[in-house]
Amino acid sequence: MPFTPSQVVSFVLIILCIGSFAALFTIRWPRLSEYLWQKEAHNTLGIPFESTMPKGISDGRSRCESCYSPLPWKDLIPILSYCLLQGRCRHCHMRISPLYVLIESACLCICLPLLLTCHDLMTLALNSLLICSLFTAAIIDYQHQLIPDECCLIALAAALFLGIHSDALENTVLGMIVGYSALYLLRWGYLKLRNIEAIGLGDVKLLATLGAWLGVLHLTTLLLYASLMGILYISLYHEKNNEPIPFGPFLFLSGIIHYYYLNL
Incomplete structure (x- = not known):
């Protein structure tokens, strides 16, 4: 409406x-x-x-x-x-x-732009809360390389309610589980092979939230967009040193771009 x-x-x-x-x-x-x-x-x-x-x-x-x-x-x-x-x-x-x-x-x-993609007040409210929570987490991750659990929990709850509201709860839960498992296993494998924590648990929780929001079928595209933006950032702006790069902002940008691409 x-x-x-x-x-x-x-x-x-x-x-x-x-x-x-x-x-x-x-x-x-x-x-x-x-x-x-x-x-x-x-x-x-x-x-x-x-x-x-x-x-x-x-x-x-x-x-x-x-x-x-x-x-x-x-x-x-x-x-x-x-x-x-x-x-x-x-x-x-x-x-x-x-x-x-x-x-x-x-x-x-x-x-x-949610005014163009959402067709009822409930969907508008939940998407707004989810996006603002993830945006806040991305800012803190960029500044301090930390992702607050509070932001992920609020966004995840909004994603689950969206799944219930749109009768797509199964896809929402599957996206959350696969998103968390995929990045956690990648983190675990790199830690075992190189003894380096290449991916933080905050990034794992963030991808789980994005998977719950956008669905399991879009996780590969999400990671691809985020990785490409991270590589571009390193190539153009980041100095060549051993400081870790926050991945949360790229995951957030990837999620936003993909959501509006699918719905606008």
């Missing part, structure tokens, strides 16, 4: 709000995770650990990163507040990271 103008406007506003939360998540989750790992390591070694625990994902009000002043609601409107404040804090006038507005805008751009 075609969406009404009010539904389209509501969709845009909701996606921008999700994008704002995603931007916050990409900043707070790595800090909190690093703190918890350090605390666990100190406790294991019996060393005192006195660092202050950073804010959790939903702890407390948003504050300026420079002066720590609480931000009123009018400074938290996605994109609009950043533009009106000219990218600076109202209190200390220090520059605000453009990451927030970039993630908000990117979430909107990658979700807007």
